[in-house]
Amino acid sequence: MKGRENTVTGKTVNFRGINDYSLRQLFKGIIRIYGEQHWWPAESPLQVIEGAILTQNTSWKNVERALINLKGLSSRDLLKMSPGDLQSLIRPAGFFKNKEKSLRSLLSYFDGTLESGSIPLNLRDELLELRGVGKETADSIALYAFNSLTFPVDSYTIRFLNRFFGANLTMNDYEHLRSLFMRCFQKSELMEIHGLIDEHSKRICRKVPDCSSCQLRTDCMYFNG
Ligand code: SF4
The missing domain is CATH 1.10.340.30 (Hypothetical protein; domain 2)
Structure with a gap:
């Protein structure tokens, strides 16, 4: 989206029509629904x-x-x-x-x-x-x-982004997606967003999505398509 800058790099980034602004908006929406996950249930x-x-x-x-x-x-x-x-x-x-x-x-x-x-x-x-x-x-x-700056792209992420943005992503896009997320979010946000996407994909945006219960449906290409 022209004129809006990435809060991490200061530059607008875009991959297959998914840009940093829309990703950040999505993150805000999904965190409003589920709250912070403090995800990955591990003690060490x-x-x-x-x-x-x-x-x-x-x-x-x-x-x-x-x-x-x-x-x-x-x-x-x-x-x-x-x-x-x-x-x-x-x-x-x-x-x-x-x-x-x-x-x-x-x-x-x-x-x-x-x-x-x-x-x-x-x-x-x-x-x-x-x-x-x-x-x-x-x-x-x-x-x-190890709290390193990176982002795990899993099959839930691909499925959810494809539906929400009407994209056509596959696991072959792993490195592009990883760098898009890394350029859009801070490290602590990356930990959260991976957990939030997985949570949403397990609860609502399942293999057969429960769109009628989904609070993201107003902006979802799959639902509105
Ligand atoms: S509206 Fe449906 S397809 Fe879109 S994110 Fe929600 S559950 Fe998934």
């Missing part, structure tokens, strides 16, 4: 990492059951365990053999640095080199465990 960087791996291809309910089994164990405790023992703890989250390998690879990478709170240089690039770590997982860990 270790729990963020565990959750980021365990949540792949399963529901958060299953992840919670596995996280309860891991509670109280340090990264060193987990690394000392045999593959079989660790697998039995994370079994409720499914795909436990693969997830055990991915979790172990991540914990080995962070060995010694997790508890110290220091952030590895080139964190995102290095995470992306690890087994079982795709962009969404790397960005979730970087943002929520």
